Amino acid sequence: MKKRVLGFTIILAMLLGSCMSSIEKSYAFNDGPWLIKQDASEKYIISWLTSTARDSTIYWGESPYDLKNKFVSEKARVHRLELSNLAPGKYYYTVVEDLTNFPKGHVFSFNAGYPARTKIAIIGDVQIRTIQTTKMAKIMAESIEREKPDAVIQLGDLVEVPRFNTSWHVSLKPTALYTGERPFYSAAGNHEQINGDAVNYKQLFPHDFASEEATYYSFTIKDAFFIQMDFCDDGYEKVSKKQAEWIEQELIKAKERNMKWVFILFHGNLFDTHPLKRQSDVQKWLVPLADKYEVDGVFTGHSHGYQFWEYAYGHDDLLYNKEDKPTGKKIPYWCTAAGGAALRVNYGLLNFDTNDSIEMFNRKTGEMETIEILQGKWNSKKFIDYRDNKYYGQPFIGAGKHFYHDPSIESYCSDNERLGFVYGEQTSHYMLIELEEGKCHISARYSDGKVLSGPNKDKPQEWTFEK
Numbered sequence: 415m416k417k418r419v420l421g422f423t424i425i426l427a428m429l430l431g432s433c434m435s436s437i438e439k440s441y442a443f444n445d446g447p448w449l450i451k452q453d454a455s456e457k458y459i460i461s462w463l464t465s466t467a468r469d470s471t472i473y474w475g476e477s478p479y480d481l482k483n484k485f486v487s488e489k490a491r492v493h494r495l496e497l498s499n500l501a502p503g504k505y506y507y508t509v510v511e512d513l514t515n516f517p518k519g520h521v522f523s524f525n526a527g528y529p530a531r532t533k534i535a536i537i538g539d540v541q542i543r544t545i546q547t548t549k550m551a552k553i554m555a556e557s558i559e560r561e562k563p564d565a566v567i568q569l570g571d572l573v574e575v576p577r578f579n580t581s582w583h584v585s586l587k588p589t590a591l592y593t594g595e596r597p598f599y600s601a602a603g604n605h606e607q608i609n610g611d612a613v614n615y616k617q618l619f620p621h622d623f624a625s626e627e628a629t630y631y632s633f634t635i636k637d638a639f640f641i642q643m644d645f646c647d648d649g650y651e652k653v654s655k656k657q658a659e660w661i662e663q664e665l666i667k668a669k670e671r672n673m674k675w676v677f678i679l680f681h682g683n684l685f686d687t688h689p690l691k692r693q694s695d696v697q698k699w700l701v702p703l704a705d706k707y708e709v710d711g712v713f714t715g716h717s718h719g720y721q722f723w724e725y726a727y728g729h730d731d732l733l734y735n736k737e738d739k740p741t742g743k744k745i746p747y748w749c750t751a752a753g754g755a756a757l758r759v760n761y762g763l764l765n766f767d768t769n770d771s772i773e774m775f776n777r778k779t780g781e782m783e784t785i786e787i788l789q790g791k792w793n794s795k796k797f798i799d800y801r802d803n804k805y806y807g808q809p810f811i812g813a814g815k816h817f818y819h820d821p822s823i824e825s826y827c828s829d830n831e832r833l834g835f836v837y838g839e840q841t842s843h844y845m846l847i848e849l850e851e852g853k854c855h856i857s858a859r860y861s862d863g864k865v866l867s868g869p870n871k872d873k874p875q876e877w878t879f880e881k
């Protein structure tokens with residue numbers, strides 16, 4: 415009996431060992447492709463994975479009927495074709511021989527530029543761990559593909575366990591529906607960083623990182639500038655001082671370059687009305703920074719659901735730092751954290767409260783103040799009823815019940831007014847940024863492309879900004 419247990423333990427250890435190391439050493443699936451655009455070198459990089467370390471061929475060209483270029487990536491699991499000097503606005507076509515998620519000879523195409531009206535999709539946490547989340551992630555991937563965006567931004571926690579190669583496989587399989595035909599901008603969330611080194615994240619996604627070691631980067635899409643932060647570059651759920659300083663430098667550069675639109679992308683839950691501990695340390699410097707440089711919006715993830723705030727920093731005379739001089743401008747903050755992952759309703763949203771506090775300087779009294787915060791449980795009776803379609807935005811508990819938080823009806827969080835909380839809903843969704851000559855249209859969408867609009871249809875989550 416002992417022998418059998420020992421044998422089983424050894425086999426289990428071997429199995430775990432084989433799937434817990436770096437992707438380059440032990441990946442066991444054919445996945446991809448995904449397209450990365452590097453701004454600095456203007457390179458387009460097509461990546462894909464093979465189940466063994468082997469040669470793998472990609473054909474490419476300027477016509478789907480004449481793929482006259484051939485490239486063989488040698489003896490590896492992670493394969494990359496780097497293309498430079500592509501003509502902006504021209505379409506390029508590729509066929510990767512080793513893919514198994516697509517029919518043999520499937521042709522992918524991408525535009526080496528952006529059209530006059532550019533559509534960018536944003537998708538939050540995917541984190542596949544069950545049959546339901548697998549199904550939801552597929553539905554969301556199909557939704558993104560249906561939009562035919564010109565670029566896709568993922569806000570982190572694409573993967574569940576980054577050292578488990580099967581975990582990458584289950585996430586890369588559905589997302590391959592849209593990652594091969596437009597630039598894909600992924601982020602390091604806490605799940606990419608679970609072991610503190612993001613080794614597989616860096617191996618898979620050759621973004622234009624701030625440095626060799628960094629896991630954060632910036633990128634430009636037409637006249638919009640994006641800063642893709644790393645949630646955990648200084649330990650679990652900790653952002654380094656170095657990254658914070660780099661962000662300010664990037665914001666200065668964006669101003670110097672006269673970028674029309676500037677957005678910050680941060681995986682963590684900066685504000686939250688869910689009962690989940692917020693990233694207050696980041697809030698203290700990121701909110702004043704976003705205000706100082708008058709960014710056009712901050713997109714956050716991590717807290718699985720949808721929430722929206724319009725926060726005019728300092729409107730109530732409360733400052734994170736005594737010396738701050740707030741502009742008074744309302745900055746939109748979106749939490750868009752449900753791209754397939756199990757929603758917060760599965761983590762006690764309806765069952766318990768969270769208490770928090772933050773120290774702020776009151777410029778009226780000239781003294782520091784402790785702001786006590788109650789993030790109360792949501793009312794289980796307040797939901798939009800989609801029970802006739804359980805996969806319309808909701809795997810798991812409450813399937814079909816889209817629990818919402820409309821503070822004009824009932825407020826569950828004590829600092830909703832201070833932070834300008836507008837609306838929240840427990841639903842899988844994605845967001846769109848559409849850029850066109852002086853206009854920026856932003857919206858939050860259900861899987862069928864409809865705009866989230868609240869229980870009385872009076873909270874449409876879409877905005878048009880003009881400059």
Ligand SMILES: [Fe+2]
Pocket residue numbers: 539570571603604605681715716717
């Ligand atoms: Fe997360």
